Amino acid sequence: MQKKFNFGQSILYRRASFLARMGGMPGPEYKDGKPTRLLLSLRAWGASSKADAKAKAKNISERNKNK
Incomplete structure (x- = not known):
């Protein structure tokens, strides 16, 4: 049986990734x-x-690692 995909978690990963990437942008x-x-x-x-x-x-990445 396949594990259910958690859409809430994927949104948090996307948000953390976007914020980290854009926070390091020059300009x-x-x-x-x-x-x-x-x-x-x-x-x-x-x-x-x-x-x-x-x-x-x-902070979001740390919370995701602890889950």
């Missing part, structure tokens, strides 16, 4: 006083800055 968060596309995408995924994205990715 500014603001240009001409306006948020860049990088910062807007981080905000859409629940992070307020690059540093926050890295921290959240690390």
Whole structure:
């Protein structure tokens, strides 16, 4: 019998991966006083800055490892 796929877990893995990847991207968060596309995408995924994205990715990954 096959194990059921847990969609909630896969979303957490995707979120952690995205936040870690985008948190390490070069480039500014603001240009001409306006948020860049990088910062807007981080905000859409629940992070307020690059540093926050890295921290959240690390926390999510640690929680996933402990399960």
